Amino acid sequence: MDLSENNLSGDIPEELTKLVGLWSLNLSGNHLTGTIPRNIGDMRQLESLDVSQNQLSGVIPSSMSSLSFLSHLNLSYNNLTGSIPSSTQLQSMNESSFFGNNLCGPPLTSCKPNKTIHPEVEPRESEEGEGFLEALFFASMALGFAVGFWIVVGPLLFKRSWRIAYFRVLDDIWHRLCNFVVECR
Template identity: 50%
Template sequence: MDLSRNNLSGKIPEQLTSLLGLRVLNLSENHLTGKIPDKISKLALLESLDLSRNQLWGTIPLSMSNLTFLSYFNLSNNNLLGKILLGNQLQILQDPSIYMGNNDLCGLPLSDKCDSDVTSQSPMPVGGDIKKDDGTHEMVWFYSALGPGFAVGFWAFCGVLVLKKAWRIAYYCFVDEMKERLLYSCLFARR
């Protein structure tokens, strides 16, 4: 669908995202304003997307990284801001010109570094996490969940043994049998 140079104005209609079989969408060189719809990822078969030379603003929706068939992509000359996405297919589209003219965009492939890139220079794996940080947030959650997780797991196991006599007997018989097998195999291996 090529609707370029048609003096279209207003927001990109969300109804476009219901055209699930759409492979090419060109809305370039119009007077479109507003944000790129978050539901753009519903256009899963999209191979070409050109939204250049409009007055679109806001961040690039995270859902755009789900467009895995994109071979042509252009967001140049808008008013977009924030970090450029690098997940899945967008990782392959590394031509800086597809983002030029958006003075508040940062990150690869542009030369403007984002604030979070100053501390961490490691490349993002394909399909990786879009947000970069120093990992302290995840470590805090890990350690704060470690104790309660251990307690729940321990009491789930031991609680069943305390409350169910038949399971307790079966478990101790199993442990005793394993001990006997190990002892027997060690004695047999020495001979």
């Protein structure tokens, strides 16, 4: 289930953990607050969990250590604190899965309980940068329309013979269309 980047807000519903057959859950890039549901470990079939880039707080629930099929985990860029629960699955995850939190314990090689861990690369581009790209896209689209418009209309304005030929073709198409409609009645 992919609900990423949907401007969702509020807590992660506890009822979501009742979807025990779910294999993948992506809630990244939203405005979710609160904690990770304490019984997330009930989702035993879960292979992929991504709740990165939200405002989740609290600790990683100990029940998460029972997710034995979990092969992809991303909890980065939240406000999670405390120790990472001990389990084979969680300790085998990449260190980047936990960046941007106040977490400690394996697989993190260097952690200090009250220090935020920063990655070597920046997180995704800010919304200001996205606004610039969007404006650039619309400006280039307007320029393309203007150029295309004048390539078609310009010769019609300045070449009288082309203008006459163009309107004769349109007039001929109009007459054929009217004759076709009258014959169809």
